[in-house]
Amino acid sequence: MARWAVMCPGPSASAADAERIHAAGIPIGAVGCAYQLAPFASFVASSDAAWWKRYPDAMAMACPKYAMHPVGGTGRIKVPTPWAVCNSGVLGLECAKQQGATEILLMGADMHGTHFFGPYDNGLTNTNEKKRKTHARQYEQWARANAAVRVINITPGSALTCFPMSTIEAEL
Numbered sequence: 001m002a003r004w005a006v007m008c009p010g011p012s013a014s015a016a017d018a019e020r021i022h023a024a025g026i027p028i029g030a031v032g033c034a035y036q037l038a039p040f041a042s043f044v045a046s047s048d049a050a051w052w053k054r055y056p057d058a059m060a061m062a063c064p065k066y067a068m069h070p071v072g073g074t075g076r077i078k079v080p081t082p083w084a085v086c087n088s089g090v091l092g093l094e095c096a097k098q099q100g101a102t103e104i105l106l107m108g109a110d111m112h113g114t115h116f117f118g119p120y121d122n123g124l125t126n127t128n129e130k131k132r133k134t135h136a137r138q139y140e141q142w143a144r145a146n147a148a149v150r151v152i153n154i155t156p157g158s159a160l161t162c163f164p165m166s167t168i169e170a171e172l
Contacts, residue, residue, distance in 0.1 A: 002101050003103045003104075004029060004042075004096040005021045006029045006089070006093055006104055007028055007029070007107050008032070008106070008107065008109040009032045009033040009108055010155065012110050013115075015037040018038040020172060021105065021107070021168070028041050029041060029042055029043045029045060029095050029096050030092075031045050031088045031091070031108075032046045032048075032051060033116070034116075035058050041063055042063055043063050043065065043066060045077070045091045048067075048088065051124060052074065054123065068086065068091055086138045086142070087134075087139075089139065093106070101149060102148070102149060105152055105154050105168075106155060108155060109139075110155055110157060110159065111159035111160050112157075112159060113126060113132060114126065136161075151164075152166045154168045
């Protein structure tokens with residue numbers, strides 16, 4: 001079993017939890033601004049080309065970077081979905097899967113519309129309720145299409161229901 005963690009930038013995400021996962025020898029993929037909490041990330045993923053423009057320090061990280069559409073300096077990952085694009089958390093799951101993950105600890109995937117740093121104030125948009133529902137459906141679709149990959153949601157209070165829930169303590 002190849003165990004990975006994918007850290008999303010929800011309010012529950014913390015550098016302390018990223019460090020606990022890292023200290024346990026589990027590689028971490030950082031989604032969006034979660035790279036700020038996990039500077040040792042094995043990859044950074046963001047679907048949004050505008051996000052990559054607003055966070056050039058993410059582009060400077062030594063690890064691979066991934067996007068769904070062509071963004072200079074990133075690898076392109078196509079996530080099979082009925083939509084033209086998927087949310088960055090699903091992109092992170094796909095990146096970990098393509099790195100060989102057979103089990104993924106999903107952290108920081110609160111799905112309540114904000115981030116560990118609060119709302120964006122740099123011109124990027126925060127996810128509204130309607131879009132969060134679409135994102136939840138994208139996670140569900142990815143889960144159905146990738147049944148061989150076990151995803152365990154260790155995000156306290158997560159709104160996602162398509163993965164079994166656990167805690168970081170139980171998983172470490």
